[in-house]
Amino acid sequence: MSGPAVTALGGGHGLAATLTALRFVTDDITAVVTVADDGGSSGRLRDEFGVLPPGDLRMALAALCDDSEWGHTWRDVLQHRFAGDGPLGGHALGNLLIMALWELHDDPVAGLDLVGRLLQAQGRVLPAAAVPLVIEADVSGLDPQDPAARRCVEGQAQVARTPGTVEEVRLVPSDPPAYPESVASIRSADWVVLGPGSWFTSVLTHLLVPELREALEVTRARRLVVLNLDPGSGETAGYTADRHLEVLAAMAPGLRLDAVLADPGVVDDEVALTDRASALGADLHVLPVAQRRSAGEHDPLRYAAALRDILYSPRPVR
Structure with a gap:
């Protein structure tokens, strides 16, 4: 095709x-994936190692896996999440695999390409920025005494579930490469x-x-x-x-x-x-x-x- x-x-x-x-629809697919996630396994790895959050990158790679027993098997391995409350609890194995490749290769894109080869992925997955991003949002409606007042909410996870109205968003750093x-x-x-x-x-x-x-x-x-x-x-x-x-x-x-x-x-x-x-x-x-x-x-x-x-x-x- x-x-x-x-x-x-x-x-x-x-x-x-x-x-x-x-x-x-096509064989020629590239995913450019946001790197602002700060929750769950991605947030923990980001905080501990200062790396790009791998979770959304992992999900994109899994979605592009080859439609074969090999591709589906490695997709399931990539998506496997450890249970329990220990150090591995809540981590997706694919996040750890991506982290290992990033430690072995200076270029994160090269590490993602290797995971894509393992999955025989029908496409390529790239990060949207070369540094982890922090989302800041000005949100109104959080103060019942002053609904028009704006409050700064920081972090992808917090902004995504804010009960207020997002008025404006920005990134930290403001000019990411x-x-x-x-x-x-x-x-x-x-x-x-x-x-x-x-x-x-x-x-x-x-x-x-x-x-x-x-x-x-x-x-x-x-x-x-x-x-x-x-x-x-x-x-x-x-x-x-x-x-x-x-x-x-x-x-x-x-x-x-x-x-x-x-x-x-x-x-x-x-x-x-x-x-x-x-x-x-x-x-x-x-x-x-x-x-x-x-x-x-x-x-x-x-x-x-x-x-x-x-x-x-x-x-x-x-």
Whole structure:
């Protein structure tokens, strides 16, 4: 199978869903993964060793594993999580494997490539930045006596589950370096896919890495944004689908889009969403991507069919 060169940006389960679907559509896949996670096993390893958090990178590699007994076996090994309250308790074995390779190789990208070879991965996984990132958010609604007051919430895990309204996000450091391979993958792709995923802490963090944002703005690739299946929950509680695009536009006013994909179940006002997409230069595609019996989860085949319809469409003459 051949197909367009696709670079997918994000993290966590949202990026994994996109990568799983893309494997049905093309052989040329690169994942550029957020490195701001500070919770669970990743947070512990990050704090102890000062390394990039490996968890989201591991999930992306697992999603790209070869569709064979070998690939599935090593995917399951990579995803295995130790039980108990001891030093290994809660750690995913894949995180430890990635850490070991990083200690053996000076270049973290080389270590990730080796894990990809072990999995016979259908694609490549790259970090979004060359240093661990800290997310800071100004959040309102945390003080019942003064709902408009803003409070700084620090850390991906804390921002992701804040009960308040995220007003603004930023990174520490504010000008993190990106790996040349990550920038090159965006510049040379046929399509770049943003989302789905936690909007502020997995998707939009890429726009706060200056080299990635510039690459997104100048790339020859067409740009697709995939909206979440449950847009108004978690850190974006109360958000409509079009509000997500409004936030994206405010964060990267120089970024133009070509397509927006939304499941019918999340489109509460198609006219408003169409107008918002059009303002960014994009066509709106309302196509089913969710499982029929579990609306909050992606169906890999339906998602792949939607991506195929968009990624193989001819470039419009504007």
